[in-house]
Amino acid sequence: MKINIVSLFTGMFETPFSDSIIKRAREKGLVEMSMHDIRDCTTDRHRTVDDTPYGGGAGMVMMPEPLVQTVESIEREKKSISILMTPQGEPFSQKIAHELVDFDQLLLICGRYEGIDERAREIIADREISIGDYVLSGGEIPAMVLVDAVVRLIPGVLGNDQSIEHESFEEGLLECPQYTRPEVFRGKRVPPVLLSGNHAEIEAWRRREALKRTRVRRPDLLKDLPLTERDEG
Numbered sequence: 001m002k003i004n005i006v007s008l009f010t011g012m013f014e015t016p017f018s019d020s021i022i023k024r025a026r027e028k029g030l031v032e033m034s035m036h037d038i039r040d041c042t043t044d045r046h047r048t049v050d051d052t053p054y055g056g057g058a059g060m061v062m063m064p065e066p067l068v069q070t071v072e073s074i075e076r077e078k079k080s081i082s083i084l085m086t087p088q089g090e091p092f093s094q095k096i097a098h099e100l101v102d103f104d105q106l107l108l109i110c111g112r113y114e115g116i117d118e119r120a121r122e123i124i125a126d127r128e129i130s131i132g133d134y135v136l137s138g139g140e141i142p143a144m145v146l147v148d149a150v151v152r153l154i155p156g157v158l159g160n161d162q163s164i165e166h167e168s169f170e171e172g173l174l175e176c177p178q179y180t181r182p183e184v185f186r187g188k189r190v191p192p193v194l195l196s197g198n199h200a201e202i203e204a205w206r207r208r209e210a211l212k213r214t215r216v217r218r219p220d221l222l223k224d225l226p227l228t229e230r231d232e233g
């Protein structure tokens with residue numbers, strides 16, 4: 001998958017994209033990243049990218065010309081999608097991450113200041129995505145969130161593909177509690193079923209605990225979840 005990031009602060013991506021899972025995905029050749037600095041498409045001496053809003057008001061708005069030019073200068077793959085990071089977009093979710101992993105190219109556009117000129121938005125954005133109902137200073141952190149969530153779904157990126165399967169949201173549930181060594185920590189014991197070696201019982205316990213946890217923390221997730229007879233019991 002090719003990932004192109006359009007931003008005014010491309011340096012912000014250096015560390016998050018050079019460590020851990022994304023680093024490995026890049027090294028394996030499963031992901032190719034390119035950064036595109038919007039200032040490279042300016043024509044004036046000051047490399048201006050923003051201007052005051054028409055109609056007045058606080059803050060600055062990103063000018064359409066350098067932004068649209070930057071996006072249009074990027075070579076597009078056949079199965080490519082451009083995504084504007086914006087608090088006004090559709091809320092990001094695991095479901096959207098799965099939809100995006102099917103593309104050969106993600107072109108992520110990061111706004112700054114008060115956002116981008118509306119005409120630029122209409123021209124460059126195939127889809128608009130928000131990472132939550134709060135306002136950040138720029139689209140860079142939202143883009144990192146999206147990239148991380150999508151890249152770990154690319155087959156071969158995680159060491160063990162199965163580790164995605166039971167993760168929170170994958171089956172419409174939160175994941176069950178996890179334990180590792182030691183068996184007793186500060187007087188708290190690992191649930192005996194996990195030490196039993198009985199895989200059927202362990203699976204049933206995990207499902208029950210996932211349901212219990214979801215019911216308490218995110219009952220909204222259960223609304224559309226088809227429950228089996230065993231779940232109801």
Ligand code: SAM
Pocket residue numbers: 084085086087088109110111112113114115116129130131132133134135136137138139140142
């Ligand atoms: N004035 C805009 C509004 O009220 O909708 C907010 C602009 S925000 C300060 C600057 C940029 O940060 C946005 O253009 C967007 O790219 C990014 N951004 C901020 N919050 C975001 C969020 N929750 N999800 C995705 N992008 C966000």
